[in-house]
Amino acid sequence: MRTLAALLLPLLALTVSPAAARAADAGSVVVTVEEVVFESQGGSERIVGVAPPALPRGIATYGPFRVLDAGHAALVDVTDARSPAQFGAMLKAHPGIAVIEMIECPGTEDDRANLLLGRMIHARGIATHVPAGGSVRSGGVELFLAGARRVADEGSEFAVHAWEDEDGREATDYPADAPENRAYLDYYREMGMTAQQAASFYAMTNSVPFANARWLTAADMRGWVSLN
Numbered sequence: 413m414r415t416l417a418a419l420l421l422p423l424l425a426l427t428v429s430p431a432a433a434r435a436a437d438a439g440s441v442v443v444t445v446e447e448v449v450f451e452s453q454g455g456s457e458r459i460v461g462v463a464p465p466a467l468p469r470g471i472a473t474y475g476p477f478r479v480l481d482a483g484h485a486a487l488v489d490v491t492d493a494r495s496p497a498q499f500g501a502m503l504k505a506h507p508g509i510a511v512i513e514m515i516e517c518p519g520t521e522d523d524r525a526n527l528l529l530g531r532m533i534h535a536r537g538i539a540t541h542v543p544a545g546g547s548v549r550s551g552g553v554e555l556f557l558a559g560a561r562r563v564a565d566e567g568s569e570f571a572v573h574a575w576e577d578e579d580g581r582e583a584t585d586y587p588a589d590a591p592e593n594r595a596y597l598d599y600y601r602e603m604g605m606t607a608q609q610a611a612s613f614y615a616m617t618n619s620v621p622f623a624n625a626r627w628l629t630a631a632d633m634r635g636w637v638s639l640n
Contacts, residue, residue, distance in 0.1 A: 467516060474502040482506065486513040487555065492521040496529045503536065512559070514542045517552030523575065526551045527599050530558035534603060539640075542568035542630070549625070553617075554596075557603045561640045564630035576622035583618040605637065613637060 467488045470478030475498035476489035485502060503509060512533065520526035533540070533555065540559030542548055544567030548556050553572055556562060564570075574582040577592075586592050593614070600610035613636050620626040633639060 472502075472505070474498040477502050477512075479506050479509070480513065482508045484511045484513055485509050486515050487552070488516045490518050490521055491526050491529060491551065491555070493525045495520075495522075496525055496532060499529055499532055509538065511539045511541055512555075513546070514540055514548050514552065514556055515546050517546075517548045517555065519550030519552055520554075523551060524595075526554060527595065530554050530599065531602065533558040534560065539563065541565075542570075544568060547571075554599065557600065557605075557637060562637070563640050564633055566630055568630050570628040570630075570633055571625040572617040572628065573620040573625045574618040574622045582622055583614075609637065 468478060468480060468486055470480050470486060472479040475495050476487055476491055477499060478486045478488055479502065480486055485506070537560040538558075539561035540556045541563045542556060542565060544565045546565070546568045547570075548568070549571035550573060553570055556564075556570070574584070576582050583593055583596075596614055597607075597610050600613060601607065605613065616626075616636060628636075630639075
């Protein structure tokens with residue numbers, strides 16, 4: 413398993429979406445899920461950390477997901493190897509969820525599981541929405557791209573950077589057609605990008621060393637990927 417250290421970046425002011433704010437007034441029911449952990453074979457960790465904002469409590473919790481109401485869930489934490497099973501359990505209990513509000517998304521502790529989770533979101537036709545003040549960083553960006561519809565409000569933010577393996581090698585240290593790189597390019601194509609868009613976006617993320625991050629606004633993201 414490829415393991416990376418979390419980055420600590422300056423605090424940025426964050427706000428909660430109106431739907432999330434309403435849900436925060438509701439009582440919280442924590443659901444314990446019987447989980448089948450997705451066993452990663454070499455999945456890396458990619459996280460960009462900032463001090464977390466006030467988060468909605470929601471009506472039920474499934475790992476990093478919080479159910480806000482019958483049609484909305486929020487992503488409010490790091491994903492890991494358990495997240496695909498937690499997501500599946502959430503949809504089984506709340507099949508009407510159609511939108512994921514991406515409020516505080518630092519990244520992932522397991523890239524392979526994270527890409528599986530993105531494919532699950534995409535297959536269910538669920539939209540992803542980053543409200544004003546929402547923060548989507550590192551591996552969280554792959555989950556935003558999974559949305560059947562992708563909406564980023566003005567005032568939302570994104571952060572990207574290269575991945576790094578346990579030997580300190582980054583994407584550019586591997587041949588362009590190496591499996592380590594193809595995994596991301598194939599994923600981006602599955603999420604609706606053309607081959608050129610996928611290659612350009614992936615090259616942009618890998619132009620930033622793992623130890624740093626490139627911050628993007630909603631307008632910046634529209635220059636790289638199709639948003640609704």
